Amino acid sequence: MKKLLIVDDEINTANLLSRFLTRNGFEVMTAASGAAAAELLKNHEFTLVLCDFRLEDTDGREVLKKIKQQYPETGVIIITGYSDIKMAVELIKMGAYDYITKPLYPDEILNTINKAIETHSALAAAPVNIYPSTEKNTDKRSIALTPGNQELVAGTSEASKELARQINLVSPTNYSVIIFGESGTGKESVAKSIHQNSDRSNKPFVAMDCGSLTKELAGSEFFGHEKGSFTGALNTKIGHFEMANGGTLFLDEIGNLSYEIQATLLRTVQERKVKRIGSTKEIDLDVRIIVATNENLIEAIQKGRFREDLYHRFNEFAIYMPPLRNRGNDMMLIATHFAKITSGELGKNISRFSSEATIALTNYAWPGNIRELKNVIRRAVLLTEGEEISGKTLPLEIYNQYIKTPVNEALAETPQAPIILPKNDLKNAAMEAEYETILRVLKEVNYNKTKAAQILNIDRKTLYNKMNAASQQTIKA
Incomplete structure (x- = not known):
């Protein structure tokens, strides 16, 4: 559970915010002053601090400065009134993740906090060079992977x-x-x-x-x-x-x-x-x-x-x-990178892809490029229970690339079709027929989901829902 610290001398505001964030799955502590916040920071490790800019004994600038000096990995969000917007921009330059203006709106607060925590989680995933040089180089301009730069990976x-x-x-x-x-x-x-x-x-x-x-x-x-x-x-x-x-x-x-x-x-x-x-x-x-x-x-x-x-x-x-399809072997390097990051986020220890997963991924056209690959890998890691990502954790239109690859017979003793459903169940029979139609259309349009949805006369969201439903049946089977 992520631990948050709210620093606000308006007790009612702090309590309301604390109850709201607790209901949304966070562990929350509050401080009514900068001094009280400093004591809590000494004894607890916080993922994020939400600090009101105006406090009785100090201000957000000083709190931010001390946090960045003593606890650099802790994120800071500034809460500010209308007249403090210009100062809030300056605080972002000093290292604050973002600022929220009063009055406070729950959706805005939750969205900003989740984005800040996502950035924090990515930072903790051990940054690596994305374009490592073969020569010794201490040039400060060498490009490195950062929290906001997860999609740019060594190739x-x-x-x-x-x-x-x-x-x-x-x-x-x-x-x-x-x-x-x-x-x-x-x-x-x-x-x-x-x-x-x-x-x-x-x-x-x-x-x-x-x-x-x-x-x-x-x-x-x-x-x-x-x-x-x-x-x-x-x-x-x-x-x-x-x-x-x-x-x-x-x-x-x-x-x-x-x-x-x-x-x-x-x-x-x-x-x-x-x-x-x-x-x-x-x-x-x-x-x-x-x-x-x-x-x-x-x-x-x-x-x-x-x-x-x-x-x-x-x-x-x-x-x-x-495009990803023109980057050769880079695709599996990028896939492995996303698997490592997501595995760390979920507390798992996934270290490899199975042969069938590798075949499926490398034979897919990736019309959505790196963004699509990232989402696919995040889903696969979530579904994986051991240390190896298998083909069956992949979406059906991708796993189908393995099913229809001739070499799969040498890699699996009993390759099976991706859906195993009782034939005497009309609902399942209809689902299988629907799945086969979707798969055929996807293949015809080189797995472009937008085009496939247009041909099938459904919207993209409906297409995803039908594919996911079929995927769940595959997993259960």
Whole structure:
């Protein structure tokens, strides 16, 4: 059970928060002052500290400073009032994981805490070099795996070596970078590696998903707004540009921005100044911009969907992310890496893959790339009871690659079809027929689940549910 410390001199707030987090599975202790928190930190090991910025005997800055000096592995989240937002951004630069503004909302608190703990767990999983050199090298810019960089793993393929070369080449510069590649290839992980190996590494790395932005919200998310500047602006909001000042701003799915927002973005990038909505004050910017897209931006320019001048502003250096299917033996290295991390998170000791699992994984096309592989391995580790991941812990569309591989006969005495169901049970018979149809369509579309769902006239979620249901029958059988 994860142990949390709440530091707040408002006793009612601390008690309410403590009860809520206890109901959600955490072990919680509270302190009403900085001094009381210091005593608890001496005698207990906390995964995370939630600290109010304003305390009677000190403030969040001092608490954070002491925690980072004495207990560097303990995460800190700052709780702040409206007027403390600017200071909270500074505290993040000092090492706070995040900040939460009052009034407190349960869903927001729980989401932020879970993300912080996930980062903490990954850090505890013994970081390793992702591109280790064969020569002795103490260069501080050598790329290392970090909590936010779990998808960028050492590779031996030519594609991986070229990717490493480009990252090492561009990291020390202030060049803007465009990262191209299919969804799930790890574009954000590359952006983080560039940031971590630059002179800005001790400054914020702020990621923003442009694909989820509406036209109405984009300006506020990019540039921030003042309280009362428009209907619904109940408090001041810091924009992503301002939040990333001094560091790196990563804009994912940049091709999804509307043409109007692109024009505003171009002006900000050119002038290196930002102005919150509702404010007359301009704020100077020193931000490195890295963008990512799975679209062909040249084609988007030709069709009038993307501004050519903005493209050239971003395109000082371009990196192409190879799909997983083009990375040869790297796939099993990455799979082993994810298995190690997940095994540590779950307290298991999984050290290897069975022959059938290896065959199935290496024969699958991986349309979802590294993101799909990570999810598959996390599921397999959860289902594995011993020290070896077997083929039957894999999703059916992947395990089927083993079933239909001729060499499986030499590796298993009695290879069986993935579903064993009583034929006289109509429900099971219907499920098997449905499964076979799904599997056939998946094969026809090279295991692209989105396309398969369209052909089957169901949504993607329904497809996953049917596949998981069939998988459970396989496990029971």
